[in-house]
Amino acid sequence: MTAHPVDVVSTAPYGAAADPYDAAGWLSATARTLYERGWMPGTSGNVSVRSGADAVLITASGLGKGRLTSADTVLVQADTGTPVRPGSPRPSAETCIHLAVYRAFPMVGAVVHAHPPYATALASRRYRAGGGPVRFTDLELIKGMGRAYLDSIEIPLFANWREVPRIAAEVGDHFAHPATDPAPALLITHHGATTWGADLAEASDRLECLEALCQLALLIGD
Amino acid sequence: MTAHPVDVVSTAPYGAAADPYDAAGWLSATARTLYERGWMPGTSGNVSVRSGADAVLITASGLGKGRLTSADTVLVQADTGTPVRPGSPRPSAETCIHLAVYRAFPMVGAVVHAHPPYATALASRRYRAGGGPVRFTDLELIKGMGRAYLDSIEIPLFANWREVPRIAAEVGDHFAHPATDPAPALLITHHGATTWGADLAEASDRLECLEALCQLALLIGD
Amino acid sequence: MTAHPVDVVSTAPYGAAADPYDAAGWLSATARTLYERGWMPGTSGNVSVRSGADAVLITASGLGKGRLTSADTVLVQADTGTPVRPGSPRPSAETCIHLAVYRAFPMVGAVVHAHPPYATALASRRYRAGGGPVRFTDLELIKGMGRAYLDSIEIPLFANWREVPRIAAEVGDHFAHPATDPAPALLITHHGATTWGADLAEASDRLECLEALCQLALLIGD
Amino acid sequence: MTAHPVDVVSTAPYGAAADPYDAAGWLSATARTLYERGWMPGTSGNVSVRSGADAVLITASGLGKGRLTSADTVLVQADTGTPVRPGSPRPSAETCIHLAVYRAFPMVGAVVHAHPPYATALASRRYRAGGGPVRFTDLELIKGMGRAYLDSIEIPLFANWREVPRIAAEVGDHFAHPATDPAPALLITHHGATTWGADLAEASDRLECLEALCQLALLIGD
Numbered sequence: 001m002t003a004h005p006v007d008v009v010s011t012a013p014y015g016a017a018a019d020p021y022d023a024a025g026w027l028s029a030t031a032r033t034l035y036e037r038g039w040m041p042g043t044s045g046n047v048s049v050r051s052g053a054d055a056v057l058i059t060a061s062g063l064g065k066g067r068l069t070s071a072d073t074v075l076v077q078a079d080t081g082t083p084v085r086p087g088s089p090r091p092s093a094e095t096c097i098h099l100a101v102y103r104a105f106p107m108v109g110a111v112v113h114a115h116p117p118y119a120t121a122l123a124s125r126r127y128r129a130g131g132g133p134v135r136f137t138d139l140e141l142i143k144g145m146g147r148a149y150l151d152s153i154e155i156p157l158f159a160n161w162r163e164v165p166r167i168a169a170e171v172g173d174h175f176a177h178p179a180t181d182p183a184p185a186l187l188i189t190h191h192g193a194t195t196w197g198a199d200l201a202e203a204s205d206r207l208e209c210l211e212a213l214c215q216l217a218l219l220i221g222d
Numbered sequence: 223m224t225a226h227p228v229d230v231v232s233t234a235p236y237g238a239a240a241d242p243y244d245a246a247g248w249l250s251a252t253a254r255t256l257y258e259r260g261w262m263p264g265t266s267g268n269v270s271v272r273s274g275a276d277a278v279l280i281t282a283s284g285l286g287k288g289r290l291t292s293a294d295t296v297l298v299q300a301d302t303g304t305p306v307r308p309g310s311p312r313p314s315a316e317t318c319i320h321l322a323v324y325r326a327f328p329m330v331g332a333v334v335h336a337h338p339p340y341a342t343a344l345a346s347r348r349y350r351a352g353g354g355p356v357r358f359t360d361l362e363l364i365k366g367m368g369r370a371y372l373d374s375i376e377i378p379l380f381a382n383w384r385e386v387p388r389i390a391a392e393v394g395d396h397f398a399h400p401a402t403d404p405a406p407a408l409l410i411t412h413h414g415a416t417t418w419g420a421d422l423a424e425a426s427d428r429l430e431c432l433e434a435l436c437q438l439a440l441l442i443g444d
Numbered sequence: 445m446t447a448h449p450v451d452v453v454s455t456a457p458y459g460a461a462a463d464p465y466d467a468a469g470w471l472s473a474t475a476r477t478l479y480e481r482g483w484m485p486g487t488s489g490n491v492s493v494r495s496g497a498d499a500v501l502i503t504a505s506g507l508g509k510g511r512l513t514s515a516d517t518v519l520v521q522a523d524t525g526t527p528v529r530p531g532s533p534r535p536s537a538e539t540c541i542h543l544a545v546y547r548a549f550p551m552v553g554a555v556v557h558a559h560p561p562y563a564t565a566l567a568s569r570r571y572r573a574g575g576g577p578v579r580f581t582d583l584e585l586i587k588g589m590g591r592a593y594l595d596s597i598e599i600p601l602f603a604n605w606r607e608v609p610r611i612a613a614e615v616g617d618h619f620a621h622p623a624t625d626p627a628p629a630l631l632i633t634h635h636g637a638t639t640w641g642a643d644l645a646e647a648s649d650r651l652e653c654l655e656a657l658c659q660l661a662l663l664i665g666d
Numbered sequence: 667m668t669a670h671p672v673d674v675v676s677t678a679p680y681g682a683a684a685d686p687y688d689a690a691g692w693l694s695a696t697a698r699t700l701y702e703r704g705w706m707p708g709t710s711g712n713v714s715v716r717s718g719a720d721a722v723l724i725t726a727s728g729l730g731k732g733r734l735t736s737a738d739t740v741l742v743q744a745d746t747g748t749p750v751r752p753g754s755p756r757p758s759a760e761t762c763i764h765l766a767v768y769r770a771f772p773m774v775g776a777v778v779h780a781h782p783p784y785a786t787a788l789a790s791r792r793y794r795a796g797g798g799p800v801r802f803t804d805l806e807l808i809k810g811m812g813r814a815y816l817d818s819i820e821i822p823l824f825a826n827w828r829e830v831p832r833i834a835a836e837v838g839d840h841f842a843h844p845a846t847d848p849a850p851a852l853l854i855t856h857h858g859a860t861t862w863g864a865d866l867a868e869a870s871d872r873l874e875c876l877e878a879l880c881q882l883a884l885l886i887g888d
Binding site: 582583584585587588595645649650652653655656659660663664665 | 707708710730781783784786787790791794854855856857858
């Protein structure tokens, strides 16, 4: 077997001391892995890690994630999304959604956004049926969303406004007064799923669990 | 093609003479393979092998199975599930289910538990329809469950109690008076599948067959 | 990308001059590839090549196909299925079906049998609906079954008798008076698919096309 | 993780200065990748790049795409499809469809044609329901088809005439008077999907997005 790329992802949380260079390597490896799974078709999807108190390292815009290298990442200011260094590649167009998550959850070290098919389809079916959060009940994999002792979780579902900052604003508003211990994930109808955690490994693990939950929900039916 | 990890799994049954160090390597390789297939999303799933008369080597708790190494395993006492050595990683929270299987079947050398989607969905649909065992009839892959000459097999279906020892107790009770030649597998609703065999290769082979049987049952329909 | 195992399969037909040693390497590589795709769960599936006028090299019985090596093959007599050399591994229990195909089609150099899910499910649904051949109409991939200029093909569908020689006998009877230019494939209900061709590459290509045709038939619906 | 083959595909558009030798390597790597994904079963599928003003390099006919090498490509004249050099392998039987696309869109540098299952099934269902273009609305991945600011796109749907030049002629006619900014893709019922772009990476990215859009459309339902 070839080693899995996530094998080399440290489980240490990213923080002020994280080396941006290594973080870039981990970011691009994570993006390539998600691409290989078919969850980032074309140039879609974006991944970020917190870098110190005031910055976020995020994948660059418009690149095929299967071809991503360390150079295809950009350090942006956590408050504005502006690249820290002149001449940086253009950050992902969805940087503002990542920043909304980092602002809402100070302990979060990494955010992953992708287009896994079952999560996207379940979100869209729910939205078409009137919207509201997607709730999972009884399924064991709920524990993989960091919620070991609950029988159900709710994943908030957002509209896919053409203007990305409008999505980010709604995400920010939603989490300004979150429920106690909200699930580390959100869904955007007709678009995809976003998860977060202390580090890239945890954020990726949660995306896997969310997609598996959504596949099970579709297979089990009503 | 890259070599398949199971390529290096010995087909010799694990027993008193098994080298725990090599067993750890095989355990982690098996877990990585099942993760790669998508059957152990996030940190879910657990794998064990019997180690001598009184101990079981099992994967540690809470780790991403795609990142597992030999060090992420722990030797526990077969009767209590307590780590044999102080300072060991914490064993899987589902160790007690593995131990119930080893107690019921003295010849079993390995147990594999994962969350393959079709088996989990079929178990949940059956449970919602009133429960009782999942029966497969006529399908050739029944032979892959160690039952060459039968036209059908039944896989017992258990409730997914929040208290894992309660699941283990029901598994133990069920197999205390098993049918003649019971199938080497069980399903837990909304949770996943567990299979066993003389060694890791056989237990894994049976998990593959069970998942394929469940996929066929869903594709063929009623 | 890692090289695909079929990369090393010669496209030259196997014949009297074929080196059995290399054929064993190709056989096991083909089996591993089909296993990796999920079409040979557990120890299921079997692959063979003609070896000279009177013998067939086939995969051994009861082994996980993901772990197969050159040593896990056995040369059998084409008329009886008996191993040519004493001390050989036991040949696949389905050797007689392979031999029925070689007898019916003298130009065939390789036979592949596996359990791809869509082909198995479609066969089972057709059988349950009354049986008769599975017909594909209009689909472009019909050309991949060696039938470039027809609008439809029929794949014969056989019962899955517990006694494998009875299946082989029915296959032999069916092809004793075949239609003009029969499709190089057969289906066995609740069991799987068998394809053949001049060599392993062609037989494998046809299995891929048959499985894709069956997936499309299920996705398109009635 | 093994490196993804598209990792080595340059993102520079192919043009008059492109080295045909490297283009052949990129063509065959792209074909192998699409084969590995299951989108080119058997010997199906074909890929091409523009080579200078008057020629196109295309994959050869009748070869398994998983086994393709640089030598399995042929330079053809862009107007006639005739091989530029005597003794070349026979070009893909669907070369004329590629040429129709190159003639319609002078800026296109690469064309990819494959048989991804969801696109093929959706095309066939639409055709059976009366035909007309396949329209995608609201889905975020529309942006992956080069159409960032539209709420919907239409992919033209063609009949699968047995005579391939007739398909090519209908493609040519369709795009002789295209809508403003037509989508870089077409579907052929019961057959597959074709996408194009400035280079192989862009054409491949768009095929991924189209297949993901079709999978979502089938999962979301009406």
